[in-house]
Amino acid sequence: MNQESRPTSATTWLNRRGFLAGSAVLLGANAMAQKTTPTPKPAEKIPPPADKAQTPGPSAPTGPFVLAPLPWAENALEPHISAKTIGFHYGKHHKGYVDKLNKSVEGKKFAEMKIEDVIVETGKDPAMASIFNSAAQAWNHAFYWKCMEPKGGDEPKGKLADMLKADFGGFDGFKKEFGDAANGQFGSGWAWLIVEGGKLKVVKTGNADTPIARGAKPLLTCDVWEHAYYLDYQNKRADYVTAFLDHLVNWEFAAENLG
Numbered sequence: 001m002n003q004e005s006r007p008t009s010a011t012t013w014l015n016r017r018g019f020l021a022g023s024a025v026l027l028g029a030n031a032m033a034q035k036t037t038p039t040p041k042p043a044e045k046i047p048p049p050a051d052k053a054q055t056p057g058p059s060a061p062t063g064p065f066v067l068a069p070l071p072w073a074e075n076a077l078e079p080h081i082s083a084k085t086i087g088f089h090y091g092k093h094h095k096g097y098v099d100k101l102n103k104s105v106e107g108k109k110f111a112e113m114k115i116e117d118v119i120v121e122t123g124k125d126p127a128m129a130s131i132f133n134s135a136a137q138a139w140n141h142a143f144y145w146k147c148m149e150p151k152g153g154d155e156p157k158g159k160l161a162d163m164l165k166a167d168f169g170g171f172d173g174f175k176k177e178f179g180d181a182a183n184g185q186f187g188s189g190w191a192w193l194i195v196e197g198g199k200l201k202v203v204k205t206g207n208a209d210t211p212i213a214r215g216a217k218p219l220l221t222c223d224v225w226e227h228a229y230y231l232d233y234q235n236k237r238a239d240y241v242t243a244f245l246d247h248l249v250n251w252e253f254a255a256e257n258l259g
Contacts, residue, residue: 063102064111065135067095068142076150080243085231093227094141101134115139116212123213136208140190144223149250156251160219160258167200175245177202182222182241191241193220195258219254 070090075083101118105111110118110131118135122128155171156164168174174193181204182191189206194216203211211218222244229240 063099063106065098065101065105065115065138067098070145072150077148077248080232080247081148081229081240082232085229088231089227090141090145093225094138097134097137097141101131101138104131104134110135119210119213120215132213133208136210136213139212140208140210140221141223143218144190144221146253147220147222147250148244148248149253151247152249152251153245153247154251156255158255160251160255163195163200163258168202174200174202178222179238179241179245182224182244183238185224188225191222191224192218193254194218217257219257220249 070086073083074086074090077086101115105118110122113121115135115138119132119139122132122135155161161171164171164174168177178191178193181202185191185204185206187206189204190210191204192202192211194201194203194211196216200219203216205211222241224237224241229237233240
């Protein structure tokens, strides 16, 4: 065998030493790379567009009477009534009446009654004015929301249209009388279309008063308390009433109430 082709023990040791040194360098380099490579951050959550952001709803009242949800989104009546107005009107004012009613009937017989019966009974007794006001305002507002719808305001049809013609001379005659009542209500209150004695009538009530306290059947109402329109119309109540009649009235709901 050729002796020159066989490595000596010293040569073998040096080669091994070089291999180990090289491996150590590679391992060290890998370790440094792992230390210096930044850890990727988790992807940030992108907030939804502003027009799709969800506004927290009012907390649920505690007691026998509940705050029913709105029949449409808070911004559904824009541009005629803004989401800001609805948010305050529903989430603060309406909820406030329901909360106060629940507190005022705690431990009393009224807590076991339907809200309509509470209104009728307390409306006869001035000493019960606080309960009456809260109950009537809670009911009035729940009814008012249903009287409006997006893209409403078209003329009614069928039986209701026929009765408007018979009792007001037509739709335009009704709109004028209803608008006069709504704009003519001094201070806070409501304008109503009711049926009484088989005939349609327009009436107005002050503050919390409501036709159901006297046995009348309401078909439609417009809230003319300032909190219903002031953020959008300031002192121009007439513009709000016109928008209500021309663009918001839910005539299908009114026809259902007529039966």
